[in-house]
Amino acid sequence: MSTTTVVEVEEAPVQYVHYHDGGVPGKRRILTGKLAKPTFTEIPRIDFRRIYSDSIDDRKALAKEVGAACRDVGFFSAVNHGVPEVVLSDTFDSVKRFFDLPTEVKMECHNQKSDKFRGYEAFLEGRLDPSTRGDLKEGFLMGEDATDPEQNRPITPLNSKPRNQWPSSPEAAFFRPAIYNYYNHMFDISKRMLRIFALALDKPEDFFDEVTTQPMTNVRAVHYPPQESDADVGIGAHTDFCWFTLVCQSQTKLPALEVLNGNGIWIPVHPEPNTFVVNIADFLKLVTGGTWQSTVHRVRNMGGEERYSMPFFFSPNEDGVVSVLEQFRQKGEEYEEIVVGEYFQRRLDVDRTTHIDGEQDGQTKRRAYL
Template identity: 80%
Template sequence: MSTTETQTETEQHVHYHDGGVPGKRRILTGKAAKPTFNSLPRIDMRRVFSDDLAERKELAAEVGAACRDVGFFVAVNHGVDQEILDDTFDAVKQYFDLPTNIKMESHNQKTDKFRGYEAFLEGKLDPSTRGDLKEGFLMGEDATDPEQNRPITPATAKPRNQWPTAPEAAFFRPAIYRYYNHMFDYSKRLLGIFALALDLPEDHFDAVTTAPMTNVRVVHYPPQKSDTDVGIGAHTDFCWFTLVCQSQTKDPALEVLNANGIWVPVHPERNTFVVNVADFLKLVTGGTWQSTVHRVRNMGGEERYSMPFFFSPNEDGVVSVLPQFRKPGQEYEEIVVGEYFQRRLDVDRTTHLEEGEGRRVYI
C-alpha cells in the first residue's frame, strides 16, 4: 500500500493536504464508485488569440466545464514556442547538475519568501514519508529585479528572489526570465478566459491582477527506487491557477486524484501545458470549481524535470466568493491574498525543518 493510503477493516483512504489542511478521501470501487474522470480533458487553446469574442466564449465554455468537473485540463496549441520550452529545460538540467555548494548559496531558508534553492527531502507534504524526493528552485515577483520592470514601493523595496552568483551559473537567470515572461503573458490571456467561463466580463479580474503574484518553480525529480517514497506529497496549489510543463519521460509521474480516491496518471506530452485550478479560484467560485489534489511519483527509472508557473492576484488584493455563487443569508469571508499565500508557504515549507528548539538557520 502506498504511503498516502491507510486502511481500516472496511475502508481505504487517501491522505492529502487541501488548502494547507490535512484531509483524506475514501477509495470507492464497485457499486460505491461515483461518476468521475479517468483522464484529463484536452482543450485546443488557439482560440485564446482569436479576435472573435464568440470564439473566445466557446473556448471559455470548454475551460469552465473542465474546471467544474476535473479541476485540470491539458492545453494544446497554446502558442508558446517549443524552442523556448526546450531551451529552458536544457538550462534547468544544467542548473541542477551544478555542484551542491553553488546551488546552496541561494538556499531558500535564507528568505521569508522561500525563494531560491530547495534541497532533496527538505519539503515534506506527506508526513508518512521521509520527505519529498526532489530538488527545486523558486523565483517570483520582485520589483528589485530589473527584468520585471515593476515600480518599487515601500512594500516591494526588499529583494525577494535569490540568484546564484557563481560564473558557472550565469546562464540560469536569463533562461528562467525568458520562460517567466512568456508564461506571464500567456497567463494574462488565460485569465480573461476564466472570467468568461464564469459569465463575467473578460476584464473582470484585471483590477485585482495589476501586479500579480507570480512564480516559476523548476523541479528535478530523480527516479524513485522505493514505493514508500514520493516526489511531492498529495496537495492542492495555493494560487489562482498553475501551468505545468513536464519533461518527456516514458512513464507518467504526475497523478491527479479523482472523486473515487483513484490516482489518474497525466502522461507527458510535448508542446502542452497541464493547467489546474488552485485554491483562490476554488474560493471565489464557492467550491464550484475544483482545486484538485495531485502528487508526483517518479517510478519510471528516468530523471524528471518540471516547470510549473503559478499565477495569483495582487499581494494586497482582497478576494471573496463571487455574488453568483453566494447563498442567501450566509456570510462570506474576505481574504487578503498575500496573507493567505504566506500562511500556506509557512505550512508547506517550514514544518519539516523545525527541529528541537526551532527552525534551522542557514547563513
C-alpha cells in the same frame, strides 16, 4: 422443510487518501465497486489556438470548454498555447544544467535564507506527506520581485525589499536569463488565460484584471530523480495556492504526475510535448464557492528516468481582496474576504514547517539525499 443459512461477510476495511488541501491536512475515502460514483478517469485536452482569436465568439467557445473542465476535473491539458517550443526546450536545458551544478553552488541561495521561501530546495527537505521520508526532489523557486530589473515593476513600501535569490557563481550565470525568458512568456499567456476563466464564469473578459494588475507569480524549476521505492513520493499530495498553475513537464515513458478523482483514485497525467498541464488552484476555488475544483495532485516518478518540470503559478495582487462571487452565494450565508498576500504567507508558513528539522549548533539541519 427449508432452512436458511446466514453467512457473515466481512466488509472491506475503509481506506482513505491523505493530502494537504488549502494547507490543511485532509482525506478522501477510496470508493470502489458499488460505492464508486461518477467522476473523471482522464483530464480533458483543450486546443488553445482560440485564445488569440479576434472573435469574441471563438474566445467564448474556448471558455465554455475550459469552464466544464474546471467544474468537473480541475485539470486540463492546453495544446497550441502559443509559447514557442524553442523557449520550452531551451529552458529545460538550462534547468538540467543548473541542477547538475555542484551542491555548494546551489546552496548559496538556499530557500531557508528567504522570507518568501525563494531559492534552492535540496533533496528530501520538503515533506508534505508525513508518512514518507520526504519529497524526493530538488527545486528552485523565484517569483514577483520589484527589485529585479527584468520585471519592470513599480517599487512600493510593500515590495521594496528583494525577494528572489540568484546564484552568483560564474558557473550559474546562464540560469537567471533563461528563467526570465520562460517567466515572461508564461506571464503573458497567464494574463490571457485569466480572461478566458472570466468568460467561463459569464463575466466580462477584464473582470479579474483590477485585482491582478501586479500579480503574485512564481516559477518553480523541479528535478525528480527516479524513485526506487513505492514508499517514496516526488512531492506529496496537495492543492496549489494561486489563481491557477501551468506546468510544462519533461518527456518520460511513464507518467509521474497524478491527479486525485472523486473516488480517491489516482489518475495519471501523461506527458505530451509542448503542452501545458493547467490546474485550478485555491483562489479560483474560493471565488466560485467550491464549484470549481482545486484538485489534489502528487508526483511519483516510478519510470526509472530523471524528470524535470517547470510549474508557473499565477495569483492575484498581494494586496488584493477576493471573496465568493455573488452568483455562487447562498442567501443568509456570510462570506469571508481574503487578503491574498496574507493567505499566501500562511500557506508558505505551512510549507516552511515541512522543511525544517530543527537547528543544531546554529545550523539548519537538512536530510541527506540517500
